[in-house]
Each structure stands twice: as structure tokens, then as C-alpha cells.
Amino acid sequence: MKKYLVTGSYGQIGVALIPAMIKKYGRENVIATGRKKPIPLFKELDVIYRRLDVRDQFGLRSLIVENDIDIIIHNASVLSATGEKNPQLAHSINFEGFYNVLEASRELKIEQLFTPSSIAAFGPTTPLVNTPNTTIMEPTSIYGISKVYIELMGNYYNLKYGLNFRALRYPGVLSPEEPGGGTTDYAIWIFYEALKNMKYTCFLGADVRLPMMMMSDCLKSTFDLIEADDAKLKHRSYNVTGMSFTPEELANAIRKYLPDFTIDYEPDFRNAIALSWPQSLDDSAAREEWGWEPELPFDKMVPAMLDGVSQRLGISYK
Template identity: 30%
Template sequence: MPLGTTLITGGAGNLARQLSADLAEAGHRVVLVDLPPSAPDLPFEYHVADISNRERLESILAEVRPDRVIHFASLLSGGSEDNRDLAWRVNADGAFGLFEAALATGVSSIFFPSSVAAYGSPLPETVPPDQPQWPSGLYGVTKACVERLGVYYHRRFGLDFRCLRLPVVVSRFAPPGAASAYASRCFVEAASSGRFTFHVRPETSPSLIYIKDVLRAIRNLLDAPHKQLTQRIYNLQALSPSAGEICRAINDRIPDARLEFDPDAEVTQLIESWPVRFDDSAARTDWGWSPHFELNSLADDFLGELTDGDADGRRLRGTG
């Protein structure tokens, strides 16, 4: 008997493919929704749908009857600047359609991953929980917008909306459409080809988090009893190394890797407008959040996975 049904939008993506394996292992029925998959090997029930097609979404929700939805479908930071029309349609209209479809079909719980990009400079060194949000990029604008929508549906209709503002996630499958993908690709490419060029400055240091800590944080927030939650949206802090420090951590472990810097002004400016460090005390107090990985343990674990793990990254799905 499964623990319940979790439907994941953006189900073929980076975070979804790792979280879905974890949830299935823990006994959940997992159902994925995404555009047609580029890899045909996803071992879960899969519905092809454009998230901005509300009618299609509603019919899938009515058929699947999920206990909760994890809403990952999104254009990322780089892709959103490249195609603003599509970014608004997918990220903002798509989320609005999902909230409405959830109401219409009786879905009671939605998890949403917001981002460091929901803030913009100037910011204090440590971002407090009540920091005003003035994102620099359209991706961040859509994230801030969906945060507000989620709180509205919670207050007005009792929807169990839960949200984490995720730092930049270090993961094997980091999609190239994210301006911040360098924080993952440097490890992946150093391990595979022995070369990587950073398109940010050595000093660039947005807040980062390792995939294993992300998966654990999402599951812990989803499992937290209602009465423990003092808010609907939580900041997370894990580590904030500069690109130069990441470079040294890789070279300490792969001395002959050729790592170079060729900063792109636009990418660097966008990433340097994001928070370096969050005050995440509410997450720590309410549901016991604390990261397990800092830079050295991340580099050991990730490079170990990349050099020893099996080809599809199955070992990356561990829980840390």
C-alpha cells in the first residue's frame, strides 16, 4: 500500500528525477508531468503536458487524484531572460493555472521551490527573513510572484502551500539554462574532461547547497506537522564558497584539472545580485533544518560520486 500519491511537475528535470527516486524508495506512488521527455527511461507513470495548459492539467489532476503536488516545472534564470514571453507563460501563468486546477480538483497540498533569485541587490551580507524582495531578473520576479500566490491560496482557501527558497543547487544534472550552472558543471566537467571555464569572477559567491541536503530539506519540510510551521516560505542556508574557493577544492582533489576564469559581465552581474548568505533560523527552529555538507565534504562526496558512481547517477539519490 503506497504512502500516498505525489505528482511532480517538471518531472523529467534535474531535481525531480532525484527526488522522485527518493520518494518512491520511501514508499510513495510517484506520478510525473512534463513536456515530452528527452530520455525515455523514467521508471514512473508519466503524463505529457504543457504546464500552461490548465485544462490538460486539471484533467490529469482529476485522474491521478494526488495527495500533494511538487511544482518544479519552470524556465530557469538564463532561459527566462532569453524568452520573457515563455518565461511568464510557464512560470507565472503555469503556477496560477496549477493553483486553480488544484482548487477545482481538491488537491490540498502544493510544494514550490523558490530561489535565491527571488531577491536582488542591494542586499545585506546575511539576508534576514523579512528582507524586501526586488529581484534583478525575470526568473526571480516569477519566483517572488508564485510565493505571493501560494500564500494567497493558503490564506484564502486553506491550501497547504509549503515553499523553500533554495540556494543554487550543486547537482550532476544541473541544466545549462541556469546562469548558476557553473557551480555544478565545474565538478562534472573537471571529473569527466579535466577542464572547465568559469564565466563568473573568482570572488562570485552566491549561497549554494548540495543536492543531498536539498532532497533531505524538501522531505523534512513536507513531513513537518502543520502546527510546527510558523511560516509558509522558508530560507535555507548551507554554504557560500567563492568560485575561486570551489576551484581550489577541485584542484586539491584533481591536481591536473585545467580550471580557468573568463567572466561574462551579464552572468556575473546577475549572480552577484543574489544573496550570499541567508538567515535560516526559522527553518532550523520549526522543523530542525541543518545542512550536512560544507565545501570539503561536498567536494569529496560529489567528485567521489562522479568518478565512482554508476552512469545514471543512481548513487546521487542517496539521502546524505
């Protein structure tokens, strides 16, 4: 069994990923890391947890050596909306932090470095409908620029040093957990506000279409790519998607379950970010090369999110 180290492990994705990894690979093979004390869920699950700021290259190397790590899943990042508020912080964590992980992976001969990229790696000059896997990438947010850097450096280390680097361009990831400061977060907060207050003020315009996927599909794509046969991979970074919708379409779908729900729109700086991102993704390269297929469509996502968020809030809506 391989040994895995996960950075940024208690974020929105980490809190779902770590339990799924423990189930799949065994508790003793998963080292979760993060900057703060372990969250209650990790204590409950008796997760092996170590403190790590990804900017600390010595701490990172010690953890890799001491735990004999084979595969790194690098999730630590400042997300898009938070990055625009503090580009200098985003630079230090997303660029320098990733460079530390990349260099440690090369020097310590890590078997595979997996990291999420994002639809934010695309920009206004990209064809935004059914965005191809290989296309123009001129993002205008610091977060998006960091994802292009990550993809290009990962590819370079693969060509130059043979590092087994793999990345997935996640769209907005939907789960009942509170999201970490991204532009697609509205599609999670809308469920919280619908269940608590029956109304939501959206920070994107009614017609802003973005690609998304449910957390179960995000984890599936992650495990599928990590486990894919290297000989089949013609790319190092892949588009993956599960669905695509606008705030208005989501509000209409929620009204089927909560007829009194209302939405209004007060677009802020995140609207401009969203308008520079793809509306939908072509994920045929992932489908052809390693058999990617999403399982949860839009009409099943809405009741799943209502169930998950109402459970977290302790509210019954049926």
C-alpha cells in the same frame, strides 16, 4: 498513503526526487509528469509518467482528478539564465503555468501545494550577507520576479482560501546531473571540465560568493517541509542552505584532488545576476520551525561531486 503529482519531473532536481519519492512513498503513489517522452531512467524504474505542459490547465485538472492527487510538487520552471534569454517564455511557464497549478489546487481541494522558490527571489536591495527569511525582495531577473509572484500568490491563497502552500528558497543545487540553465550551474560544469580537460573557464568572476546545497540536502529539506506539522509553520516560504563559496574557493578545493586543474574567468551576463543574489542565507526560521539541518558540508561535497561526475563520464580520477 497520499498520492503525489510532480511537474517538470525530469529536470536536474526531478531525476533525483522521483526515485527518492518512489522509495519513500511507493511507486503507485508518485505520478511524474513532463512535456516530453519519459527519460530512460524513468523507464528503467517503471515510473508512472504522464505528459503534461503546465500551461495546459485542462490536462492538469484531468491528471489530478483521474489519479486522485493529494499533494502537488510543482517543479516546472524556466531557470534564471534561460529566462534572461527568453523572458516571454519564462513569463508563460513560470507565471501562467504556476497560476494554473494554484487555481487547480484551490478548485480541486489539493491537500498541499509545494513548490521550489529560489535565492533569485532576492535582489540588489536585499541585505546580501546572511540574508534573513523576511526582508526586501526586489529581484531584477524575470526568473526572480516569477519566484516572488509564486511566493506572494501562494501566501495569498493560503490566507484567502486556506490552501496549504509551502515553498523553499533553494540555493544552487549541486548534483552530478546536468543542470537546467541557471546561474549557479558553474559549480556543476566545473567538475565536468576538471575531469575531462583539467581546465575550466568560469562565467562568473573569481570572488562571486553564492549559497549552495548538495542534492541530498535539497531532497531532505523538501521532504522535511512537506511532512512538517502545519501548526508549527509561521511562514509559507523558507530560506534553506548548505554552504557558501566562490569559484576560486571551489577551484582550490578541486585542486586537492586534481593538482593540475586550472581555472580562468570570463564573466558574462550571469555574473550580474549572481551579484544581485545573496552570498549566504540565514535559514534559522526553517531550523526553528521544522527542524531543518543540512548534512553535507563543503569539504564532503567536493569528493562526492568528483565521484558522481566521474562515474557519469566513465572516467577514473584517483
